[in-house]
Amino acid sequence: MSINRKRLFIGIASILIVTTLVLTRSWWNSAYTVGQRIDSLDGVYVYFNGDVGGVHGRNVADGYNIGLKYQCVEFVKRYYYQVYNHQMTDSYGHAKSFFDPNTVDGTLNKQRGLIQFHNPSSTQPQRGDLLVFDATMFNQYGHVAIVSRVGESELELIQQNPGPLASSRAVVGLKQIDSKWEIEDAKLWGWLRCIDQ
Numbered sequence: 001m002s003i004n005r006k007r008l009f010i011g012i013a014s015i016l017i018v019t020t021l022v023l024t025r026s027w028w029n030s031a032y033t034v035g036q037r038i039d040s041l042d043g044v045y046v047y048f049n050g051d052v053g054g055v056h057g058r059n060v061a062d063g064y065n066i067g068l069k070y071q072c073v074e075f076v077k078r079y080y081y082q083v084y085n086h087q088m089t090d091s092y093g094h095a096k097s098f099f100d101p102n103t104v105d106g107t108l109n110k111q112r113g114l115i116q117f118h119n120p121s122s123t124q125p126q127r128g129d130l131l132v133f134d135a136t137m138f139n140q141y142g143h144v145a146i147v148s149r150v151g152e153s154e155l156e157l158i159q160q161n162p163g164p165l166a167s168s169r170a171v172v173g174l175k176q177i178d179s180k181w182e183i184e185d186a187k188l189w190g191w192l193r194c195i196d197q
Contacts, residue, residue, distance in 0.1 A: 033048065034048060034054065035048065035056065039168035041079065041148050042082075042128075043082070046158060047160060048070065049069075049070040049071065056068075056069040059078065064091060065092060066078050070160055072095055072145065072161045072162070073095050075161075076144045076145065076146055080130065080194065084128075086113065086194050089110060089111055089112060090112065095133065096133070096134055096141060100112075103116045105123075106122070109192060114192040114193055114194060115194075115195060117190050117192070118189070119182060119191070121190065121191075122180055125174070125181060126147065127147050127150055128147060130144060130145075131145045131146070131157055132190055133185070134187045134188075134189055143162070145158060145159035150174070155172060156171050157170050157172065172185050172188075173185075
């Protein structure tokens with residue numbers, strides 16, 4: 001490849017990266033304001049965060065660390081606290097730290113005090129499960145969401161802080177192969193569930 005073609009390739013790649021960063025990390029094009037309620041599940045609200053890296057204080061309830069407003073972790077922990085009265089053993093950590101790869105499928109994730117299932121698992125995901133996603137090129141911390149609906153071949157999730165242009169709801173494929181349930185997202189590590197859920 002000639003030097004000019006290399007420079008052209010690097011230039012185009014740089015423009016694409018900068019454009020992606022602008023679109024995923026700014027809220028200049030949004031109809032919402034930071035802290036605005038945009039959705040809810042079981043009476044637990046999803047708030048708009050603006051910049052995916054934005055931090056707007058810490059949410060603490062009765063001395064329990066819910067998380068940084070209005071990050072994805074704050075929503076799922078607030079949901080589990082309000083709906084299941086669940087406080088995680090370790091109340092800190094980024095989204096991807098919610099999943100412990102060393103915890104056997106269907107057993108207790110001691111750090112979170114929740115039953116953990118790998119993707120795929122012999123246990124079908126259900127409404128209220130906490131989904132854990134790996135990091136991406138533009139989000140090194142991973143992502144967490146809650147299952148809001150399960151159908152025969154898909155599930156719907158509700159999420160906070162997916163980015164200023166993404167919806168608080170998303171639908172992903174769900175399939176069963178050889179008695180294993182798989183959520184069709186390569187970044188999804190697995191799901192967590194309250195023992196009493």
